[in-house]
Amino acid sequence: MTIHIVEDDPGVSDSLVLLLRSLGHHAIAYPDAETFFRQEPPCAGDTIIIDLLLPGISGAKVIRWLQRLANPPAIIAISGQPQSAIEAQFRGMAMPRLLRKPLTEDVITQELR
Template sequence: MTIHIVEDDPGVGDSLALLLGEIGHEVEVYPDAESFFENAPPGPQDILIVDLGLPGLSGVQLIRWVARLAAPPRVIAITGQSRRAIAELFGDDLQPVLLRKPLTEEALVALL
């Protein structure tokens, strides 16, 4: 299993990678969705952690794309937005698991 992190803030991406690596996970970090697409798609055993506020191709667009894979990975969305705002972004058809900002180690590990 690989955890793919798509996060435009290098400090957040590096911190998540360090934390997850220390507890034994293989981690790949991408600064944007476009970089993520340069690699093979994740498998169903993988986890994708996506910041919804990505520049360029948004986290919402990335999550919608991943959801259409034949065997999508688990997706966790990083956001500071309210559940109502998230519901408006995704509609009723797709509601990702949310990891709220500010991020905590406990919240992250609980979602894995």
């Protein structure tokens, strides 16, 4: 399993990669959706951790694309936005698991069990 992290804040993405690798996971970070889309599509056994507020293509648009794959990966959205703004982005589609920023090691490790 690979954990793909799509996050534009280098501090957050670097911290997530270090944490996930220390837990024995294969983790790759992408600074934006466009870079993520240039790679092979994720496998069904992969996990995507994606910030909703990305430059360029939004996290919600990436999630919409991932959910339409024949065998979608697990998706975890991360955001520090107000709940109403998050709900507006997912109107008319399935809401993925959501983790609120700031993230903690405990929250991440619980989510990946």
